[in-house]
Amino acid sequence: MNRRDEILTAAAEVFAQHGFRGSTTRRIADAAGVNEITIFRQFGSKEALMREAMQYLTQSAKLATLPDFPVDPERELTVWGESFIQHLRLRSSIIRKTMSELEERPDMSECASDVPKRASNDLCRYLTALARQGMIADEFEPVTAAAMLMGAIFSDAMGREMMPEVFPQPAEKAAHMYARLLLRALGVENGPPRATNKQTKRSKQLSS
Amino acid sequence: MNRRDEILTAAAEVFAQHGFRGSTTRRIADAAGVNEITIFRQFGSKEALMREAMQYLTQSAKLATLPDFPVDPERELTVWGESFIQHLRLRSSIIRKTMSELEERPDMSECASDVPKRASNDLCRYLTALARQGMIADEFEPVTAAAMLMGAIFSDAMGREMMPEVFPQPAEKAAHMYARLLLRALGVENGPPRATNKQTKRSKQLSS
DNA sequence: TGTGTAAGTAAGTGACTACTTGCATTTGGG
DNA sequence: CCCAAATGCAAGTAGTCACTTACTTACACA
Numbered sequence: 286m287n288r289r290d291e292i293l294t295a296a297a298e299v300f301a302q303h304g305f306r307g308s309t310t311r312r313i314a315d316a317a318g319v320n321e322i323t324i325f326r327q328f329g330s331k332e333a334l335m336r337e338a339m340q341y342l343t344q345s346a347k348l349a350t351l352p353d354f355p356v357d358p359e360r361e362l363t364v365w366g367e368s369f370i371q372h373l374r375l376r377s378s379i380i381r382k383t384m385s386e387l388e389e390r391p392d393m394s395e396c397a398s399d400v401p402k403r404a405s406n407d408l409c410r411y412l413t414a415l416a417r418q419g420m421i422a423d424e425f426e427p428v429t430a431a432a433m434l435m436g437a438i439f440s441d442a443m444g445r446e447m448m449p450e451v452f453p454q455p456a457e458k459a460a461h462m463y464a465r466l467l468l469r470a471l472g473v474e475n476g477p478p479r480a481t482n483k484q485t486k487r488s489k490q491l492s493s
Numbered sequence: 494m495n496r497r498d499e500i501l502t503a504a505a506e507v508f509a510q511h512g513f514r515g516s517t518t519r520r521i522a523d524a525a526g527v528n529e530i531t532i533f534r535q536f537g538s539k540e541a542l543m544r545e546a547m548q549y550l551t552q553s554a555k556l557a558t559l560p561d562f563p564v565d566p567e568r569e570l571t572v573w574g575e576s577f578i579q580h581l582r583l584r585s586s587i588i589r590k591t592m593s594e595l596e597e598r599p600d601m602s603e604c605a606s607d608v609p610k611r612a613s614n615d616l617c618r619y620l621t622a623l624a625r626q627g628m629i630a631d632e633f634e635p636v637t638a639a640a641m642l643m644g645a646i647f648s649d650a651m652g653r654e655m656m657p658e659v660f661p662q663p664a665e666k667a668a669h670m671y672a673r674l675l676l677r678a679l680g681v682e683n684g685p686p687r688a689t690n691k692q693t694k695r696s697k698q699l700s701s
Numbered sequence: 702t703g704t705g706t707a708a709g710t711a712a713g714t715g716a717c718t719a720c721t722t723g724c725a726t727t728t729g730g731g
Numbered sequence: 732c733c734c735a736a737a738t739g740c741a742a743g744t745a746g747t748c749a750c751t752t753a754c755t756t757a758c759a760c761a
Contacts (some may be wrong), residue, residue, distance in 0.1 A: 288737085304593055306514040310719065320739050325720060327737095378596065385512055385593035387655060388586065398656045405659040423677065429661040429670045436648030437641045444647075447595060448606045451613040453637040462637045469631065470678035496707085518749065528709055533750065535707095 289327055292317045296338040301379035305335060305386050305393075336393055342379070343396045346372070348404055351411040358415060358473050359465060365411075366438055366460035369404060373442030381443065401439070405431050415473065422472030430467060437463045497535055500525045504546040509587035513543060513594050513601075544601050550587070551604050554580070556612055559619040566623055566681050567673060573619075574646055574668035577612060581650030589651065609647070613639050623681065630680030638679060645671045 295317035299308045310331055314321040328334035349368035352361060373380065383397045408431040415421050441459050445452045453459050503525035507516045518539055522529040536542035557576035560569060581588065591605045616639040623629050649667050653660045661667050 303597065304512065304514070306512070307597070309717080311717090321719095322721090322740085323738060331719065381589075381593045381595065384651065385589040387589065389511065389515070395655075401652070402656055402659060426661060426670070428659075429667075429674060432649065432660050432667075433641065433645045433671055433674055435659075436645035438644070439652075440644030440647045441640065443592065444606075444609070447603070448610055448613075451610060451636070451643075452640050453634060459637075459640075462634070463641055466637060466641055466678045467674075469680070470674045472677070517747080519747090529749095530710085530751090531708060539749065 288319070288323070290341075292319060292324060292327060292334070293338045293341045295319075296334055297342050297379065300335065300338065300382060301376075304382045305390060308335065310334075339383075339393055340396060343399055346400050348372070348400065348407065351407050353410075353414060355411065355415050355418060355420060358420060358468055361411075362434075362464035362468065363461045365408075366434065366464045367457075369435075370438045370442050370460045372400075373439060377442055377446070401435065405435055408435065412471070415471070420473055422474075423470075425471050430471060433470075434463055434467045496527065496531070498549075500527060500532060500535060500542070501546045501549045503527075504542055505550050505587065508543065508546065508590060509584075512590045513598060516543065518542075547591070547601055548604055551607055554608050556580070556608065556615065559615050561618075561622060563619065563623050563626060563628060566628060566676055569619075570642075570672040570676065571669045573616075574642065574672045575665075577643075578646045578650050578668045580608075581647060585650055585654070609643065613643055616643065620679070623679070628681055630682070631678075633679050638675060641678070642671055642675045 292313065296308065296313045299313050299316050303312070308331075310321050310324055313334070314324055317324075324331075324334060328337065349365050351365050355361060380397070383394050387394045405428075409427040412421070412425075412427045412430055416425065416427075438460060441452050441456075441463075445456060445459075449456075453462050500521065504516065504521045507521050507524050511520070516539075518529050518532055521542070522532055525532075532539075532542060536545065557573050559573050563569060588605070591602050595602045613636075617635040620629075620633075620635040620638055624633070624635075646668060649660050649664075649671075653664060653667075657664075661670050
């Protein structure tokens with residue numbers, strides 16, 4: 286690992302803990318085990334360092350993929366949701382800080398909106414594919430449905446620590462429960478696949 | 494309006510724009526049209542001022558109520574959701590700042606969790622009442638369902654400004670759409686109540 | 702008219718901030 | 732072994748921060 290990369294990761298850590306204003310060059314240098322001067326020689330200014338640190342982070346973000354051709358919606362959505370919620374939980378501190386810097390430093394934060402945009406896009410595509418395969422009984426709007434699931438997952442990842450009683454228990458099952466609830470809202474049959482069975486009439490009964 | 498209250502509201506405004514560290518006593522004094530010294534004489538320290546300002550805010554928050562005996566779930570949930578999302582949207586800046594101060598100043602932020610806790614509680618009670626009245630077809634967990642709706646609303650209020658394409662359009666209909674989706678997930682019959690009630694006719698429903 | 706209280710003015714404290722300069726030291730490659 | 736780049740160290744600059752001290756003004760009320 287490069288000296289430069291060490292500084293970048295240290296900057297990201299300090300930012301996650303203290304935000305932009307609290308990320309003093311002294312603190313970052315200490316966290317990186319590096320002399321403060323080195324930071325200025327490498328990056329020129331705190332601004333430049335932090336900008337580069339943010340890009341460094343968002344570029345390394347990898348999202349789980351949803352299949353192009355749904356087979357087992359409940360399982361696929363759950364796996365995707367669990368991966369997404371875990372991604373957000375691991376980054377909850379830095380996400381909170383980034384969101385609060387939105388107004389004062391929009392150029393630094395806007396790259397952060399990339400991940401949720403891609404996730405929303407993937408999810409919409411998946412839900413549309415579900416509908417195309419006749420697995421969705423009710424008429425629906427993919428953007429609303431996607432916003433609902435992503436919103437539940439996002440809020441859970443951001444807020445569970447502060448108010449656990451508001452969210453379903455246990456935390457590890459949450460993504461699965463959100464996914465199931467969404468599928469029920471869409472009138473999707475659950476259980477394992479059995480060829481491409483098509484059902485256009487709203488079936489209000491899915492519970493086992 | 495009291496001098497003291499003027500300072501408190503000014504502090505809240507400055508905090509919403511710049512966060513805790515960015516809320517210098519100078520800025521707050523200017524915003525309040527008051528000498529900086531007055532702040533220290535009135536509140537003793539910046540910490541004390543900000544703490545009081547936060548309480549001042551959360552105490553003034555009023556939530557819409559849900560009826561104890563549901564009559565028209567779609568309508569009632571929509572009205573509640575619209576009120577809640579509007580509440581959050583008006584305060585999105587200050588909520589983002591407060592969430593990002595969680596780790597560094599937990600005592601200051603914890604009073605902020607009061608509103609969502611109360612909202613979640615109200616919503617759970619309402620959903621349970623729905624089930625008790627036999628209006629919910631499927632088995633369900635009220636906490637999960639409540640977290641889903643509140644999560645969608647919260648995320649919408651926090652994120653729409655930054656990435657509008659991720660959320661349903663138009664913004665004014667969003668709460669209604671989330672509420673409808675949730676009710677479908679719970680297998681709630683929509684349409685107005687049967688004979689004994691005379692609510693506004695808001696049937697108009699989905700499943701075709 | 703006198704007095705107490707809230708507010709203002711002026712000046713300054715020490716700590717911290719981003720950032721700079723000058724010089725010594727380490728390190729790695731040819 | 733030498734050179735050059737990278738890094739460290741010591742010190743300093745100008746600015747900002749929360750907060751203080753000492754003194755003055757405005758006003759309500761008795």
